[in-house]
Amino acid sequence: MTDITLIIELTILVLAIFLGFEVISKVPTMLHTPLMSGTNFIHGIVVVGAIIVLGLADDTFTRVVGFVAMVLGTANVVGGWFVTDRMLQMFKRRPEPRKDDA
Amino acid sequence: MISDPDIVGLLYLVAIVCFIVSLRFLASPRRARQGNWIGGLGMVIAIATTLALDGIGNWVWIAIGAVLGSIVGVIGARTVKMTAMPQMVALFNGVGGGAAALVALAEFHEAAGAFATDVIVSTVLSALIGSISFSGSIVAFAKLQELVSGRPTVFAGQNLVNVAVLGGAVVLGAVLVAGVESEWLLWLLLALAAGFGVMFVLPIGGADMPVVISLLNAFTGLAASATGFVLDSTVLIVSGMLVGASGTLLTLLMAKAMNRSVGNVLFSAFGSVQATASGPRADDGRTVRATSPDDVAVQLSFARKVVVVPGYGMAVAQAQHDVRQLAELLEEKGVDVQYAIHPVAGRMPGHMNVLLAEANVPYDQLKEMSEINPEFAQTDVALVIGANDVTNPAARSDTGSPIYGMPILDVDHSASVIVMKRSMNPGFAGIDNELYLDPKTTMLFGDAKDSVVKLISAVKAT
Numbered sequence: 048m049t050d051i052t053l054i055i056e057l058t059i060l061v062l063a064i065f066l067g068f069e070v071i072s073k074v075p076t077m078l079h080t081p082l083m084s085g086t087n088f089i090h091g092i093v094v095v096g097a098i099i100v101l102g103l104a105d106d107t108f109t110r111v112v113g114f115v116a117m118v119l120g121t122a123n124v125v126g127g128w129f130v131t132d133r134m135l136q137m138f139k140r141r142p143e144p145r146k147d148d149a
Numbered sequence: 150m151i152s153d154p155d156i157v158g159l160l161y162l163v164a165i166v167c168f169i170v171s172l173r174f175l176a177s178p179r180r181a182r183q184g185n186w187i188g189g190l191g192m193v194i195a196i197a198t199t200l201a202l203d204g205i206g207n208w209v210w211i212a213i214g215a216v217l218g219s220i221v222g223v224i225g226a227r228t229v230k231m232t233a234m235p236q237m238v239a240l241f242n243g244v245g246g247g248a249a250a251l252v253a254l255a256e257f258h259e260a261a262g263a264f265a266t267d268v269i270v271s272t273v274l275s276a277l278i279g280s281i282s283f284s285g286s287i288v289a290f291a292k293l294q295e296l297v298s299g300r301p302t303v304f305a306g307q308n309l310v311n312v313a314v315l316g317g318a319v320v321l322g323a324v325l326v327a328g329v330e331s332e333w334l335l336w337l338l339l340a341l342a343a344g345f346g347v348m349f350v351l352p353i354g355g356a357d358m359p360v361v362i363s364l365l366n367a368f369t370g371l372a373a374s375a376t377g378f379v380l381d382s383t384v385l386i387v388s389g390m391l392v393g394a395s396g397t398l399l400t401l402l403m404a405k406a407m408n409r410s411v412g413n414v415l416f417s418a419f420g421s422v423q424a425t426a427s428g429p430r431a432d433d434g435r436t437v438r439a440t441s442p443d444d445v446a447v448q449l450s451f452a453r454k455v456v457v458v459p460g461y462g463m464a465v466a467q468a469q470h471d472v473r474q475l476a477e478l479l480e481e482k483g484v485d486v487q488y489a490i491h492p493v494a495g496r497m498p499g500h501m502n503v504l505l506a507e508a509n510v511p512y513d514q515l516k517e518m519s520e521i522n523p524e525f526a527q528t529d530v531a532l533v534i535g536a537n538d539v540t541n542p543a544a545r546s547d548t549g550s551p552i553y554g555m556p557i558l559d560v561d562h563s564a565s566v567i568v569m570k571r572s573m574n575p576g577f578a579g580i581d582n583e584l585y586l587d588p589k590t591t592m593l594f595g596d597a598k599d600s601v602v603k604l605i606s607a608v609k610a611t
């Protein structure tokens with residue numbers, strides 16, 4: 048890896064920090080829990096790391112560790128998504144759909 | 150197979166955009182559910198792109214892992230009761246942290262000593278933070294599931310031990326970065342970090358768990374981002390950091406809703422020592438008065454204004470549908486009924502909104518704390534259903550109380566208070582409630598659902 052790649056990666060990291068703060072800055076209290084659950088789902092992206100490690104593994108140790116990471120990462124993605132969806136389903140059946148109190 | 154790195158990069162970029170839009174939508178009540186779907190789309194794109202990368206093999210392992218993980222995820226998320234959602238978030242957060250730590254371990258093993266400095270730094274960070282998040286989340290899960298006591302667990306010199314354990318892990322990390330790249334050190338680092346995660350969450354009381362879970366959620370985001378540096382994957386760096394940053398902000402917002410600082414939550418061992426010092430004293434002449442459903446029904450039917458204060462007890466008993474039915478009956482009799490929603494009633498911020506929305510309670514009847522508090526003075530009956538700590542007047546007056554300073558619902562300002570509760574046991578924070586000794590307060594003991602059902606028939610007969 049060249050230094051320029053590292054600098055670019057650090058640059059997007061810093062931009063992501065600011066974006067992460069900005070994008071949820073106006074969340075109402077009642078959405079705190081679903082939002083936490085939604086972000087919990089998104090960090091399930093780590094499963095991509097698990098796939099790369101497991102997919103490229105060529106010894107047993109790496110395969111086993113990668114496999115466990117794959118199971119855990121998938122559980123994070125799938126479970127995180129369904130939990131969030133179940134929470135948000137509760138909000139959908141509102142009697143007054145046009146009233147937006149954000 | 151996709152071999153053009155530009156196409157791979159572009160597909161990952163699409164996934165990143167999906168995640169950003171998803172977060173934006175999740176912060177708005179009208180579009181939140183759409184937001185989750187968009188996030189799901191992003192995840193599918195990211196995973197499909199990764200699977201199509203050049204050189205990916207071990208397909209059987211990948212497939213079995215994916216199937217096992219999906220089974221756990223689907224069963225966990227779909228069968229669990231609505232009240233147990235908070236601990237499921239903790240659990241799924243923990244496994245994500247564990248995955249990040251394991252990816253770091255596997256990469257370390259594969260590269261076998263041929264590390265650039267930035268890669269070994271990222272590996273150490275991913276292992277350290279991921280491992281803390283894993284064990285800390287499992288403890289948070291166990292506490293909320295009541296597998297271990299929800300009360301703070303403390304011992305003498307605990308902070309010292311914690312600092313020593315974390316310090317040890319950091320020193321090991323530094324040794325690894327300095328070039329002593331032995332796998333043993335990384336194993337030891339993982340173990341120490343896991344130990345720190347356990348000891349760091351164990352002393353925190355159950356009432357503060359939402360803030361802790363949110364913090365651990367941000368940690369897992371950071372660990373995923375660090376993993377991105379190890380694997381040179383922008384989608385991991387950006388998505389992980391988005392969660393790290395938004396999770397940190399969310400943690401601060403949650404702590405603010407409870408009028409506590411994050412530092413206070415993490416290091417004060419909520420209600421540990423003082424808990425017994427300021428409870429109701431049996432010998433001061435005041436007593437708890439119990440009442441019957443019939444009496445309460447009369448009181449409610451002839452009130453002008455009733456404010457329902459729901460809490461965890463209502464959630465556990467799944468009484469929200471019956472509560473709505475009771476409220477509708479009272480409204481038919483001309484009673485003005487509203488619901489007072491404390492931001493942290495239940496186990497999580499927004500918990501009560503979710504449950505009452507599920508029971509089709511009209512949104513305009515749900516009042517936030519700042520809106521409803523001035524109205525208690527004009528309220529005839531405050532009906533507290535399974536809420537405890539969020540109504541405890543000690544938070545306003547008793548500087549020695551562990552919850553002093555937390556904003557509460559001023560139910561004691563109303564003309565009378567009816568508390569529906571299973572027993573006189575203290576609430577989740579493990580402290581007693583002065584409200585129950587107030588001469589205006591009567592207690593209706595029993596399971597919230599049973600009591601509300603009895604109230605419904607009693608009100609019908611009135």
